[in-house]
Amino acid sequence: MICYEHPLNERIRTLLRLEDLFDRMAFFSARDEAVEHHSALVTLFEILDVTSRADMKSELLQELERQKQALETLRKSPDISEDALNEVLSNIQAASHSMLNMTGKIGEHMREDEWLMGIKQRMGIPGGACEFDLPSYHYWLHLDPALRRNNLNEWLAPLLPLEEGIGIVLNLLRRSGKTFSHTAHRGVFQQMGSGRVAHMLCLKVDESLPCVPEISANKYAISIRFVIFGSRQKTRIYEEDVKFELTFCNL
The missing domain is CATH 1.10.3900.10 (YacF-like)
Incomplete structure (x- = not known):
């Protein structure tokens, strides 16, 4: 990972x-x-x-x-x-x-x-x-x-x-959160926020997958899309399902 x-x-x-x-x-x-x-x-x-x-x-x-x-x-x-x-x-x-x-x-x-x-x-x-x-x-x-x-x-x-x-x-920050398993269907994951802002997100993914996560988050929503690594053209979504682990860390 x-x-x-x-x-x-x-x-x-x-x-x-x-x-x-x-x-x-x-x-x-x-x-x-x-x-x-x-x-x-x-x-x-x-x-x-x-x-x-x-x-x-x-x-x-x-x-x-x-x-x-x-x-x-x-x-x-x-x-x-x-x-x-x-x-x-x-x-x-x-x-x-x-x-x-x-x-x-x-x-x-x-x-x-x-x-x-x-x-x-x-x-x-x-x-x-x-x-x-x-x-x-x-x-x-x-x-x-x-x-x-x-x-x-x-x-x-x-x-x-x-x-x-x-x-x-x-x-202390890294050890503070709970980890959840998710799947980004066709390379995209979205989740509504709880109204509370985390201090840091930790995302773990299989390192053999040829994609990189792009993360956008606030207290209302989290958006993650996995893009193909090394693409010389316009950013391309990795269109396979991606399993990953996500941890919300707070001090």
């Missing part, structure tokens, strides 16, 4: 983007090649741009606190594992503490580095990070991989509390 996650508000959309960027950063920075560390730095600059919103940290802290209070109300439920609940609450507490200890604006340590900001500015130009444009960056890319990796980890470290908090919120 291949899973398609479809965020239904801007807040969840931003968290999913950051999760993807942090994963990509971890992947490239762990490698040794100069071109891979270049990709890591490009990704780090993307993280910096996405987290530039002034309310990013406060919104995440508020969400963690809201989840903490919601989970505390489950403590007396006989269906809840006390140990599992305590572990999640401990993780939330640790993440909140780390974020509260973040000083200054998010990414301020990078924005105050003229060398990094000079590279970031050039990277905004297609092909702008060539060696003749940035000789000092070209020199950095020829340093020992371990030294470059230490630099990357040093620049990333002040942002890691955000990654921890995002991971907790998205994990």
Whole structure:
């Protein structure tokens, strides 16, 4: 099965983007090649741009606190594992503490580095990070991989509390919903909404099928159509019945 996650508000959309960027950063920075560390730095600059919103940290802290209070109300439920609940609450507490200890604006340590900001500015130009444009960056890319990796980890470290908090919120979101099995007849599925807006939809479909879901949803209705992958012509509906699983996730 291949899973398609479809965020239904801007807040969840931003968290999913950051999760993807942090994963990509971890992947490239762990490698040794100069071109891979270049990709890591490009990704780090993307993280910096996405987290530039002034309310990013406060919104995440508020969400963690809201989840903490919601989970505390489950403590007396006989269906809840006390140990599992305590572990999640401990993780939330640790993440909140780390974020509260973040000083200054998010990414301020990078924005105050003229060398990094000079590279970031050039990277905004297609092909702008060539060696003749940035000789000092070209020199950095020829340093020992371990030294470059230490630099990357040093620049990333002040942002890691955000990654921890995002991971907790998205994990709770993904585990919150109930999954239902449906069939898109001749590639199309529609369902009237319950009047309540979910935060995210998770759709799972057999990865061997040559089609991709296009999802449109609000609190009144959900519309999913499966289109043929790779069609060079106008978008074409996959005109076979498609069985899939759909999960409504809410915080």
